[in-house]
Amino acid sequence: MSYELIFDVKRGDFETAGEASRKIKHTLQQLGISNKIIRKVSIAGYEGEMNLAIHSSGGKIILEVGEKELILTIEDVGPGIQDLNLAMTEGWSTAGDEVRQMGFGAGMGLPNMKNNADDFEITSKIGEGTKIVMKFLV
Template sequence: MNYKVNFEVEKDDFEKAGEASRKIKKTLKQLGVDNKTIRHIAIAGYEGEMNLAIHSDGGEIILEVSSEKINLTIQDVGPGIPDLDLAMTEGYSTASDKVREMGFGAGMGLPNMEKNADFFEIHSKVGKGTKIQMSFNLK
């Protein structure tokens, strides 16, 4: 990998949420990545970042860029997802009423991450955490 950067995302930090995906978008623009790929990564990155803020106990986003592809890893330290099939279902959300009032909780984040990535893999363990690995092809 030619370029690697980490972004920490804190639990419940709605003031800063969205900042990491904005920085990722800016970085990719500066690296000369094409707009369509940037759009896919921006959507997937934003959904992942919001999930860290809303659903996790805190985590990080790792961006890795090479000449062939861009890897986006989104991992957290808990609480984990008990049923991944259910979590991946369009419209499924455990978001609280408070979070829904802020405009989140449509239950489309994980499905949209999968749709926008060329490679998508999610692993989760209750009590341990969740790790999502995505790749976006450049060629």
């Protein structure tokens, strides 16, 4: 069994943000993945999707479903993250007032993604973009 889904996420698109994670959740339900794993993937997917909409210049989410693991890749085309250690710190956020008024900017998204995934890797280059690869054992 192998399955791949790709979603584009645009910068600032709050109207439809959350849609990719909803579709991922729906797909995993239809594939009969356990609720415990769906929950983790949904949380990580939603945080990643919101980060693309809020912080990136746009990007994509790729879900690969294998027999033993699910791989969720969140990739964007900039602006990149200056200090990954800081970005991974709970409570650290560069979100402005407008974003905070929408309920984001607690600085918990990346730590949440890491905590929910069985494996988490983030790479980033200023001017090029950020890539997060998360694996979930099924």
